Amino acid sequence: xxxxxxxxxxxxxxxxxxxxxxxxxxxxxxxxxxxxxxxxxxxxxxxxxxxxxxxxxxxxxxxxxxxxxxxxxxxxxxxxxxxxxxxxxxxxxxxxxxxxxxxxxxxxxxxxxxxxxxxxxxxxxxxxxxxxxxxxxxxxxxxxxxxxxxxxxxxxxxxxxxxxxxxxxxxxxxxxxxxxxxxxxxxxxxxxxxxxxxxxxxxxxxxxxxxxxxxxxxxxxxxxxxxxxxx
Amino acid sequence: xxxxxxxxxxxxxxxxxxxxxxxxxxxxxxxxxxxxxxxxxxxxxxxxxxxxxxxxxxxxxxxxxxxxxxxxxxxxxxxxxxxxxxxxxxxxxxxxxxxxxxxxxxxxxxxxxxxxxxxxxxxxxxxxxxx
Numbered sequence: 001x002x003x004x005x006x007x008x009x010x011x012x013x014x015x016x017x018x019x020x021x022x023x024x025x026x027x028x029x030x031x032x033x034x035x036x037x038x039x040x041x042x043x044x045x046x047x048x049x050x051x052x053x054x055x056x057x058x059x060x061x062x063x064x065x066x067x068x069x070x071x072x073x074x075x076x077x078x079x080x081x082x083x084x085x086x087x088x089x090x091x092x093x094x095x096x097x098x099x100x101x102x103x104x105x106x107x108x109x110x111x112x113x114x115x116x117x118x119x120x121x122x123x124x125x126x127x128x129x130x131x132x133x134x135x136x137x138x139x140x141x142x143x144x145x146x147x148x149x150x151x152x153x154x155x156x157x158x159x160x161x162x163x164x165x166x167x168x169x170x171x172x173x174x175x176x177x178x179x180x181x182x183x184x185x186x187x188x189x190x191x192x193x194x195x196x197x198x199x200x201x202x203x204x205x206x207x208x209x210x211x212x213x214x215x216x217x218x219x220x221x222x223x224x225x226x227x228x229x230x231x
Numbered sequence: 232x233x234x235x236x237x238x239x240x241x242x243x244x245x246x247x248x249x250x251x252x253x254x255x256x257x258x259x260x261x262x263x264x265x266x267x268x269x270x271x272x273x274x275x276x277x278x279x280x281x282x283x284x285x286x287x288x289x290x291x292x293x294x295x296x297x298x299x300x301x302x303x304x305x306x307x308x309x310x311x312x313x314x315x316x317x318x319x320x321x322x323x324x325x326x327x328x329x330x331x332x333x334x335x336x337x338x339x340x341x342x343x344x345x346x347x348x349x350x351x352x353x354x355x356x357x358x359x360x361x362x
Contacts, residue, residue: 047271083290088274091283091290098283098290157332160291161279170291172279196339203276206338207323 026122033058045200055085060128064187067120074116077108080174087172100171132198138185138218148220164224173204180225189218269351272344285355297330302355309358316349
């Protein structure tokens with residue numbers, strides 16, 4: 001077969017699979033999730049969209065979440081983002097520091113086990129076709145928690161926006177205490193490396209962090225949830 | 232001056248004042264409009280630490296070891312040259328021997344947006360030579 005024929009068949013297969021990916025979002029997600037979450041890659045990355053969206057994008061959920069966690073969380077959704085999504089719409093001036101306006105936060109709907117399992121299964125099919133998440137990037141080398149904490153709190157300042165311990169730390173970003181159970185390590189690694197590549201416009205900066213430091217931070221965050229489990 | 236002339240004079244004065252105010256309003260509004268994008272950027276990215284009131288009391292500031300800069304402080308902000316403000320927004324606090332907790336936003340904002348934000352900060356603090 002001629003090379004160009006290979007290329008043509010390959011391109012048409014690629015186009016078809018992409019079209020199916022965009023059009024064929026499982027029905028359970030359309031009914032349960034679509035009103036607040038983007039299930040396909042959004043066309044616009046404007047600031048307006050960031051302000052209007054009600055929940056994080058889920059079009060790469062299959063490369064982001066751990067399925068077991070999804071099943072449990074969807075039945076009993078504990079708050080992950082202390083100031084909601086998007087934080088600016090839920091904070092107000094307090095006596096001294098700004099405070100979270102709890103009355104403006106709507107709890108995430110609870111699903112019955114059967115629906116949670118169906119939704120989790122469906123979410124895991126929403127994978128990232130653009131290579132946003134570097135598969136195999138995390139080398140699973142353990143870091144001493146004291147060293148990890150030093151990077152997280154002092155050297156990289158992650159704690160300014162994220163809490164590693166419940167009730168202590170920044171509020172504008174998702175809590176990290178359960179992130180190891182919630183998220184795939186390669187997603188954590190890739191998101192720290194370049195949050196703007198995965199979630200364009202998000203209020204987390206892209207820092208210049210070496211691979212060695214990304215490994216340490218990812219390992220620390222993964223281990224945090226194991227620490228939480230022991231409590 | 233008779234009473235008729237006096238009434239005409241006060242009418243003229245009033246009309247003059249109204250005209251002046253009408254002239255001034257759009258000018259002030261136009262000046263604020265020029266900060267519209269920078270204000271949106273500030274609200275999106277900066278208020279988490281620097282606060283809704285731009286006073287350094289953002290929702291994250293409670294647990295921070297270094298208080299974020301109060302951008303409404305004319306004295307504190309007035310002492311910082313524009314070049315340093317631009318450097319810190321782009322490269323983070325460490326670029327000016329300040330806190331690591333101020334991250335580098337150069338990977339998020341374009342150079343033009345950084346310049347707009349720097350100008351907006353002068354507008355907020357009502358200070359500095361470039362306000």
